[in-house]
Amino acid sequence: MTSTDVIEIEGLVKTFGRVRALDGLDLQVHAGEAHGFLGPNGAGKSTTIRVLLGLLRPDAGNSRVLGGDPWRDATVLHRRLAYVPGDVALWPRLTGGEVIDLLGRLRGGLDVGRRRELVDRFALDESRRCRTYSKGNRQKVALVAALAADVELLLLDEPTSGLDPLMEAQFRACMQEFRSRGGTVLLSSHVLAEVEHLCDRVTIIRDGRTVESGSIVDLQHLARTSVSVLLDHPAVSFLDLPEVHNLVITGGHLRFDVDTGRLGPVIGQLVPLGIRSLECRPPTLEELFLRHYARGPEGAP
Amino acid sequence: MTGAGMLFWVQLRRDLGQILLWSLGIAVLYWSQAVSVESLYGTPQEFEEAAASMEGNAAFVAMTGPARALDTVGGQVTWQSAALGSVLVALMVMVLTGRNTRGAEESGRDELVRASPVGRYSVVTASVLEAMTASVVVGTAVAASLIAYPLAVADSLALGLGLALVGWCFTAVTLVAAQLTAGVRATYGLVGALLAAAYLLRAVGDTTGSWVSWASPIGWYQAMHAFSGVRWWPLVAPAAATAGGLVGAYVLLRHRDHGAGLLADRPGPSRAGRCLSGGGGLAWRLHRGSVAGWAGSLFAAGLAYGSIGDDVEDLLGDSEMGRTLLAGEGVDLVAAFQATSLLMLALIASGFTVSAALRMKSEEIGHRVDPLVAASLSRGRWWAGHALVNLAGSAVVLGAAGIGFGLGYGTTTGHWGRLAVLVPAQLAYLAPAMVLAAWSWVLYGLGTRWAVLAWTGPAVAVGVGYFGDLLDLPTWLQALSPYEHLAQVPSESFAWLPLLGTSVLALLLAVGGLWAFNARDLD
Numbered sequence: 001m002t003s004t005d006v007i008e009i010e011g012l013v014k015t016f017g018r019v020r021a022l023d024g025l026d027l028q029v030h031a032g033e034a035h036g037f038l039g040p041n042g043a044g045k046s047t048t049i050r051v052l053l054g055l056l057r058p059d060a061g062n063s064r065v066l067g068g069d070p071w072r073d074a075t076v077l078h079r080r081l082a083y084v085p086g087d088v089a090l091w092p093r094l095t096g097g098e099v100i101d102l103l104g105r106l107r108g109g110l111d112v113g114r115r116r117e118l119v120d121r122f123a124l125d126e127s128r129r130c131r132t133y134s135k136g137n138r139q140k141v142a143l144v145a146a147l148a149a150d151v152e153l154l155l156l157d158e159p160t161s162g163l164d165p166l167m168e169a170q171f172r173a174c175m176q177e178f179r180s181r182g183g184t185v186l187l188s189s190h191v192l193a194e195v196e197h198l199c200d201r202v203t204i205i206r207d208g209r210t211v212e213s214g215s216i217v218d219l220q221h222l223a224r225t226s227v228s229v230l231l232d233h234p235a236v237s238f239l240d241l242p243e244v245h246n247l248v249i250t251g252g253h254l255r256f257d258v259d260t261g262r263l264g265p266v267i268g269q270l271v272p273l274g275i276r277s278l279e280c281r282p283p284t285l286e287e288l289f290l291r292h293y294a295r296g297p298e299g300a301p
Numbered sequence: 302m303t304g305a306g307m308l309f310w311v312q313l314r315r316d317l318g319q320i321l322l323w324s325l326g327i328a329v330l331y332w333s334q335a336v337s338v339e340s341l342y343g344t345p346q347e348f349e350e351a352a353a354s355m356e357g358n359a360a361f362v363a364m365t366g367p368a369r370a371l372d373t374v375g376g377q378v379t380w381q382s383a384a385l386g387s388v389l390v391a392l393m394v395m396v397l398t399g400r401n402t403r404g405a406e407e408s409g410r411d412e413l414v415r416a417s418p419v420g421r422y423s424v425v426t427a428s429v430l431e432a433m434t435a436s437v438v439v440g441t442a443v444a445a446s447l448i449a450y451p452l453a454v455a456d457s458l459a460l461g462l463g464l465a466l467v468g469w470c471f472t473a474v475t476l477v478a479a480q481l482t483a484g485v486r487a488t489y490g491l492v493g494a495l496l497a498a499a500y501l502l503r504a505v506g507d508t509t510g511s512w513v514s515w516a517s518p519i520g521w522y523q524a525m526h527a528f529s530g531v532r533w534w535p536l537v538a539p540a541a542a543t544a545g546g547l548v549g550a551y552v553l554l555r556h557r558d559h560g561a562g563l564l565a566d567r568p569g570p571s572r573a574g575r576c577l578s579g580g581g582g583l584a585w586r587l588h589r590g591s592v593a594g595w596a597g598s599l600f601a602a603g604l605a606y607g608s609i610g611d612d613v614e615d616l617l618g619d620s621e622m623g624r625t626l627l628a629g630e631g632v633d634l635v636a637a638f639q640a641t642s643l644l645m646l647a648l649i650a651s652g653f654t655v656s657a658a659l660r661m662k663s664e665e666i667g668h669r670v671d672p673l674v675a676a677s678l679s680r681g682r683w684w685a686g687h688a689l690v691n692l693a694g695s696a697v698v699l700g701a702a703g704i705g706f707g708l709g710y711g712t713t714t715g716h717w718g719r720l721a722v723l724v725p726a727q728l729a730y731l732a733p734a735m736v737l738a739a740w741s742w743v744l745y746g747l748g749t750r751w752a753v754l755a756w757t758g759p760a761v762a763v764g765v766g767y768f769g770d771l772l773d774l775p776t777w778l779q780a781l782s783p784y785e786h787l788a789q790v791p792s793e794s795f796a797w798l799p800l801l802g803t804s805v806l807a808l809l810l811a812v813g814g815l816w817a818f819n820a821r822d823l824d
Contacts, residue, residue, distance in 0.1 A: 053675050055823040078677035089668040091587065092484065094569075094577075101573030102583060106676040126571035131483070142672065155675075 004031045005064075006153055006184045007052065012061035014047055014208075021047045023208035024061070029186055034179060036195035036202035036216075037188040040293050044208040045188045046086075049157050052186075053083060066153060079107055082146035086158030086188075088138040090130035096141045097126030103145040115148040121170050135162035147174055154178065154185045160194065172198060196285045204292050211292050216285060223283040223291065224257040227266075232274030241266060252276075304419030308427035312401055313434065320435040323393040327386055328442035331460065334378040335450050337772045348372055355380075355771075359609065359634075360641035363504040364767065366523045367514070375452050375528025379460060381771060383527075386464055387519040388500060390439050391471035394432040395492045398472050401428035403479035403488045406560055415559065425554060429472055429547065436468025456527045463522040466539035470518040471496065473546025480553035483562030490591065494598050497649065505605050509612060518542065580678055580686030587664075588657055588687075592694040595653040599646060599698055600705035606642045607709025607723075611635055633792065639706075639723065640789035646702040647730035647784060648766050651759045653698050654734045657691045658741035662752040665824050674823070684815055688742065695734045703727025726790035732803040733783035737762065739810030746817030749824050783807075 007029035014022040022044045029035040039045050050056045052065050054074030063070055068077045090099055100119075104110030119126060122140045130138065139162050146154060160168050168191075175185060175198050189195050195202060196216065204212040212219060224245065231252045243262040248255045258266050260282065267278070313320075342348035352371035355361050362368055366384050370376030402425055405411040411424060444461025448454050471492065478491040499517040506514030507523075514520030515538075524535040557563055576582050661684065664670055673683055706727065707720035741755030765782035768774060779785050783803055788796040 050671075050823075053671070055671060055674060057822055074674065075677055075679040078675055081675075083672070083675035085668070085671060087668070088672075090672075091583075091669060093590075094586070095571065097571035098569070098573040098577055102577055103672060103676040105573070105578045106673060106678045108677075127568040129566045129569055132566050145672075145676075149676075 005029060006031050006066055007035075007186060008062070008064040009048070009052075010062045012048065012051065012063055013059045014044075014051060014056060015059055021208055022051070022058070022061075025205060025208055026210045026213070027203050027205075028213070029184060030201075031184055032179070032182055033201060034175065034185040034187060034199045036199035037186055037205070038190075038192075038195065038202055038289060039205040043205045045205065046157055047208075048205075049083070049155050049186070049188065052155060053078075080151055081153040081155060082149045082151045083155045084139075084142045084146045084157065084159040086161050087135075088142040090133070090138055090141060092129065092131035094130055095127055096124060096130060096133065096137070099130060099141055100126070100145045100148065104148060107149050107151075110145075110148045111150060115144065118144045118147055118174075121174070122167060136164060136167065139163055140167065143171065143174075147178065152183060154183060154187075156185065156187045156189075158189055159187070160189070160191060168194070192285045192289060202285070204289065206292060212288075219285075219288055220282045221260050223260060223288050225260045225263055225283065226257050226281045227255070227263075228279045229254050229270060230276040230278075231270065232276060241269070302420045302423055302426055304417070305423040305426045305430075308414070308419065308423055309430050312427055312431050316397060316401075316431065316435070320393070320397075320438055323389070323435070324439045324442040327389050327439050327464075328446040330386055330389070331378055331382045331443050332446040332450060334381045334772075335374050335447065335452065338374050338377040341773060352377075358638075359508050359612070360638045360645075361771070363508045363606065363609070363638075363642065364645060366503065366519075367507045369526060370529035373528060375447075375456055378447065378452070379456075379523075379527045379529070381768070383460070383463075383523050384500065384503070384519055385767065386443070387467045387522055388496060390436060390464055390468040391492075391496050391499075393439070394436060394468045394472045395475045395489060395496075397435055398428050398432045398475040399479060399485050399488045399492070401431065402476065403482065404485040407484055412559070422551065422554065425476065425551070429476060432472040432475075433469050436465040436472065439468060440465030453528065456531045459525050459527040459531045459533070463525045463527070463536065463539075466536055466543070467518050467522050469543040470539045470546070473543045473550065476550040477546055477553065480550055480557060481563050483560075483566065487562075490594050493652070494594065497598050497602065501602050501605050505609070508609050580673070580682045580684075581689060582686075583673070584686035584690040587660065588690045588694055591653065591657065592697055595650065595694075595698045596701035599650055599702035602649065603646055603702040603705025603707075603727075604709040606646065607706040607711075608713045609638075610710060610713030636792040639710075640726075640792040642706065643703070643723065643727050643730070644766055644784060644789065646706065646727065647699060647734065648759070648763050650695065650698045650702060650730070651734055651737050651762060651784075654691060654695045654738045655741055655755050655759055657687075657694055658738045658745070659752055659755055661687050661742075662745055662749050666749050668824075670823060680819055680823075681815065684742075684818055688738075688811065688815075691738050692731075692735060695738070696728065696731050699727050699731055699734070700724065722791050726795070729787055729790070729795075729800055730784065732800055732807060733762070733787065735807035736783035736803060736810065739807045739814055742814030743810055743817065744814075746814040746821070748821065 005028050007027060009025060009027040012022050012025040013020070025044065025048060027037070027048065037045055037048070047056065051058050051063060052070050054070045054077070057071050066077055066080050070077065094102070100115065104115070122144055124137065124140045124144060130141070133141070139159065143159060160171050163171065172194070179185065185198070187195060187199060199216065201215045202213070202219065203210055231254065234249075234252060243259045243266060245257045246255075263280065342351060349372050355371055356368040364384070365380050368380060371380060405414070405424065414424060440461035442461075443464055444457045447457035447460060474495055475488065475492050478495075479485075479488045482488045482491055499519050502517040503514045503520040503523065506512065506517070506520060514524070518539055521535050521538040526532055553563060577586055670683060674680060703724040703726070704720070707723040710719055710723070711717040737755075737758035740758045741752065744754050745752040762782040762784050765774065765779050766784055769779045769782075769785065783806070786799040786803055788794065788799060
């Protein structure tokens, strides 16, 4: 844990009756980074964010946001952060524009120019009652309210659910602008392409515990690379190597997965056999992910 | 209508517990009158004297109904239970029908059902059948309990059947309201206003002996004259009203889109006005419609009660014995009637206070607090915004009732000066109203699932206010109602101490509620 961490969580525990929603969760988000927060449904992502917002009081563990205690210093901290939930609930009789202004005024005013720009970019009709908005439109209201605020940290809980691809592209552009101003983002999302595109580091949680945390490049390094190779000579001795998995041989054509850190030595073994063509594909975030999702509850492969 | 039968059974099974609870409660209401009346009066002579005094008391008549055969157990049961029983059965069908039709539509539940192979009218038909069945269950429970008591079979059946038809009427009323309004909250508001109007029309008709009672479903029920020469033909009125209302609702349903009310949502301002700022500004915006509705209704109610004027004296006529029994020698009967009326109006207004207090719960479980808290509004300020608007709104509603009462009395009698007594007397009930609000906040502070118990407050207050004197309830029980401690102006002179004590109690409970709320997780 360093002093530049914007979010620091250690051993966080939160129970609801008999259900242990968070079970010793760890999470570090450095200043200025975009951090992907991943996990299957019910893993505890939203609960963590609600603890960070001071809506829930943790049962055990340490949590700091922007250097303060999220429960005790909630109001002060919230002037420096903004939140977009995945399922935005709004007041049915207020218009979208009224909601944006109301939330802005609670923070002590918002940038009128940026507000107008965002409304245009997200093509939001502000004069409609929230009752009549579709899910995507409600999402836009929350996004405009959050992005128009002058904050250091964005807590985003599946912020693009319900947005069309055009609006998703706008969202990505806005994220990049926010980060170029030095902002920090915690992004919980199931759109893995979005996380891969926007985030430097990710934390994967499961059953209320952190199972993996690090930069995407590092995680890829820990996982296996898929290799497809066409050889001049059939490979027999190759079968014994412990770092090679899922090997399929069709004549001179080999397909296998290899632990990424051992890629060099394995390819070296193939060179004497005469490589005619070689294709290596690093694991996508999706594959990293499915590996963790598919594990048993105790983390066994 | 495809699938209506299946939907009916699914809904009935889900709501069965609730329906049985309502039935039990309402049957006990009727049955306990019979028991208490008989235990209250030792000798026939006592009974007759008490009956004579009740007959002449306009406040009692306005509260309950036309005084008929009050010297019989059956007559007492009918008189004391019919109006309140009607209100309860109407509330039951309002909740059942409203939730299963407009409520399901608003929440999106209905969309899933309608996407499956069921007909356009199936959900509505199933809900109507359920509410009508529930009304019959309530009526049966009432009739059976009275027959078992034992009272005359035919008259007991009349009380049960009439009550069931009041339920049918309000089922139709709710269904029409559910077509007109776009949200279940507005549906309840509209039905509640119509129910209050029905209660009021019969009160005015009964105290003045005019035809006005015939404009009310509760009046039709009481016109059956159970236990005083029962007659069945008044049942035609609720039956016809039910049929007419249902046909109207189905026609409206055919002409509107799913999810929409009849009035389309118009676009609103694209920027927030100056008032929509902070916790208080938002709370005012959320409550103002309800404040206006309740204030308007209670103004009308006050006007109606006030316009009875000095006629109270006439009701007593020559019954010198009744006069003495009621209030003792030389007591101002008009003042006694007015004091009781102000209390009744205050009890009705407690419905606003508690429903406004529960608004915090629905905001929280609708997850509409999170964005505010995340935007740096502290929980305490959010809470305080709602609490202050509740206080101010309750004051407005009570003020409207008092002004209405004073204006009604003034126009009828020309005694305009009475306004200066009646309005402050009505406003004094703000203190007990806030006790009920604060009781709601305590429960809400403990957790959203306890909040619904807040209705125990008005239930106790109405129960004591309504039956306290009639049934001579024990003092400790009456003392549970915060409304019982104030001086009954204008028949008693004003006293500071009880008002202060009640206010302090409200304040202590409110502080406890806020403390508990601040200490717990948000849902």
